Amino acid sequence: MTTPTDSPAPAGSETTSTTRRDFLKLSALALAATSGMPGFLARAAAQAQVQGGAKTLVVVQLTGGNDGLNTLVPFTNGAYYAARPNIAIPRKDVLGVTADLGMHPALRPLMGLWDAGHLAWMENVGYPNPNRSHFASMAIWHTADPTQAQRDGWIGRMAEKIGDPFCASNLGATGPQAVRTARFALPSIDSVNGFQVKLPAGLEGAFDALLAAPRQGEAAYLSQATRQMMRNTARVQENVKKYRAGATYPEGRFATQLRDAARLIAAGIGQRVIYVSLGGFDTHAGQRAEQDELLGTLAGGLSAFHADLKAQGLADRVIVMGFSEFGRRVAENDSAGTDHGKGSVMFALGEGVRGGVHGSSPDLETLSDGDIIYRQDFRGVYAEALERWLGLNAREILGSEFTGPRWVA
Amino acid sequence: MTLTPYTRPLTAEDAAHFLRRTAFGGNEAQLRALTGQSARAAARDALAFGPAMKAGNPFDPASGATPGAMLQLTRGAWLFELLYGDFPLREKLTLTWSNHFVVGTDTVRNHPSLQGYLGVLRRHAATTDFTAFALDVSRSPAMLRYLDNDLNRRGKPNENFSRELLELFTTGIGHYTEEDVREGARALSGWTFTGGRGNQRYLEEPQFVFQERQHDAGRKTYLGQSGNFRPEDVVRIAATHPATAVFVSRKLHRAFVADAPDETAVQGSAETFRRTNGNVRAVLEELLSSEVFYASRQRIIRSPVEYVVAAVRAVGQPKLDPKQVLNLTQTAGRMGQLLLQPDTVEGWTGGRAWINDNVLLTRMQLAAALTLANSAPPLRDVPDALVLTGRERDPALAGLGKLSVKQRTYLGLIAPEFQLA
Secondary structure, rough: OOOOOOOOOOOOOOOOHHHHHHHHHHHHHHHHOOOOOOHHHHHHHHHOOOOOOOEEEEEEEEEEEOOOOOOOOEEOOOHHHHHHHHHOOOOOOEEEEOOOOOOOHHHHHHHHHHHHHHEEEEEEEEOOOOOOOOHHHHHHHHHOOOOOOOOHHHHHHHHHHHHOOOOOOEEOOOOOHHEOOOOOOOEEEEOOOOOOOOOOOOOHHHHHHHOOOOHHHHHHHHHHHHHHHHHHHHHHHHHHHHHOOOOOOOOOHHHHHHHHHHHHHHHHOOOOOEEEEOOOOOOOHHHHHHHHHHHHHHHHHHHHHHHHHHHHOHHHHHHEEEEEEOOOOOOOOOOOOOOOOOOOOEEEOOOOOOOOOOOOOOOOOOOOOOEEOEEEEEEHHHHHHHHHHOOOOOHHHHHHOOOOOOOOO | OOOOOOOOOOEEEEEEHHHHHOOOOOOOOHHHHOOOHHHHHHHHHHHHOOOOOOOOOOHHHHHHHHHHHHHHHHHHHHHHHHOOOOHHHHHHHHHHHHHHOOOOOOOOOOHHHHHHHHHHHHHHOOOOHHHHHHHHHOOOOHHHOOOOOHEEEOOOOHHHHHHHHHHHHHHOOOOOOOHHHHHHHHOOOOOOOOOOOOOOOOOOOOOOEEEEHHHHHEEEEEEOEOOOOOOOHHHHHHHOOOHHHHHHHHHHHHHHHOOOOHHHHHHHHHHHHOOOOOOOOHHHHHOOOOOOHHOOOOEEEEEEEHHHHHHHHHHOOOOOOOOHHHHHHHHHOOOOOOOOOOOOOOOOHHHHOOOHHHHHHHHHHHHHHHHHHOOOOOOOOOOOOOHOOOOOOOOOHHHOOOOHHHHHHHHHHHHHOOOOO
């Protein structure tokens, strides 16, 4: 292990909020004045760890376009069964949550959270001028910009505002656009255990000198990223030893990543946002088998995660917010699957969540090109998390005022 | 406006740059052979690759005991060719096309159909006819399965392939409507393959078939044209659309010039693409001997597979045992690039999206395994600054003189400059 020596000197103790605000102002100037390196990276080491008691948002991405209608099922709606003769969830199988809506049976592990009032469903979430391309639509959710003009991710922008590049981490091999900024990506941790550097003895000085050579462009980006990585790994390894799992997680990558998320949170390293993805929702054919399995993986992982946090005494400090880039077409296709659609459901869970169904059930009689019409802009759902859970100014991050359902308790 | 040719004889640094982009780097003998040549001759020679595969490939996918093992062996066989093959540019292009005409082993688990798909990519790696390439790959059972066109039947459309044909393979977003997607799906109905999905005979090669009875023969309107289009008609219309020239040219610039290519230069290549009716070989030859190519140093972040291959080639292509080669496919996978398995149909994003803590860590581990570890292969070549960084005197590597050869090589492999092409 080497200790990075290139960090700027800590700018004193930034413990009081006034000092912190002034410091951030100065940092904003520094950002404008330096080239090639965003200010928030330069000042990273100056940031004290987030004070105890900070809250964490876990974002769960369902990649591929999860079918919202088969997730939160309108089981009293004849139009639903008429549109989906082969793949509708039979009424007898749904897990009723209201008089008209029921959860997919594979979500049974989440019923305890529902009953406790800790699971929220947001209905008909989407954005204006929906795009049916996976890529474009996912980019819109990541940048929180339906005009597709922004390149920075919404979580990346949040990290710049907070001023700590470690305040949001992705779990997985590659980072989503949501955690990118113009000049940098926030940490991606494939596995907490593997997140450490062992530099061969005697090479520390040469390594530091190698990274310190003057550079421009992509080379400067890489040397900066490497130095940041050295700091990040050191920070994680100093802390994660404290964790003992408080629940048994299912097998599989998704659950393992949630376990790593619990571990990072329990270690108190200071992440405000942790990002996890579950892929495979592009169900153009044979949807029932595929989506059933995926929702089972989702529910099993989340249920264990919540139980673990509860055992750690952290359940009141963490909420989960889940989304997918779009829903599917209302009518099934002839491959017993569904093609790309528009609005869908979002979900949130945790003790800090106001449980229930927020928003009205989709209107299956009035469709747009065969899709449900969205009624809730997803940025309103984000705004609620930013403003009321993370205590940030959502307008600054999202660029405009959005209102969402009051899903944070 | 076509691209301005690079007319000076190649310097040693020019040669190093060319080999970094087209051959995952080169050793000193290769550098010397290129130095003094004309840019045009260098490009032409590199593009004159044949179909021969490297002898002695230890991997036979058909020998796998399970479908999963067959996929692993398919990856191993490809990485072996990348590491040791005599036509690195062909393999670089094959990798590039596998990230354009994407299929993924999450759904395509039949190894003969993957072999067929890779065969199409290699055969057309520097195709003289992009439309023929698009038709061949569209008819490959791997693609038909991956994007569900085997389920696209008359009166029972499945839009998956129709959409991605436009969005990702030809025109790109902004040049078609949702109506084009639907009409395209109608026209593509009937293209499928023998054996069907769920076929448990993993050694049986599925064959492309056109099932006339499943084809919607009615009139369609597609990208502004109308007719009783058959599947090949819509592929041809999409592949020859003017926007396709730009979309494909941009991909090539991203592979060979810069992660964020200059749009004027892209337009120059697109013009050549259109003028030659989709002659990709001509576009590449012009591109690889242009001013813009030689002016663009260290502008591409090497992908995980490119990094692995470049590192092994830089230390002299030591003979790795098959298990080590298989491990390297997994190492690239841990860095986000498992061969034949992009995350989604869009393929790998590339550029700075490759770089994160996890990837940088893994690169350091790999470099150590190739140089410093007790199990490291013998260092067959001692790469100098030119081989490692593309520069004869690189300030980053200055001052490492006191270290051992292995230590210097290790640091060279983890230097930012080596991670770039």
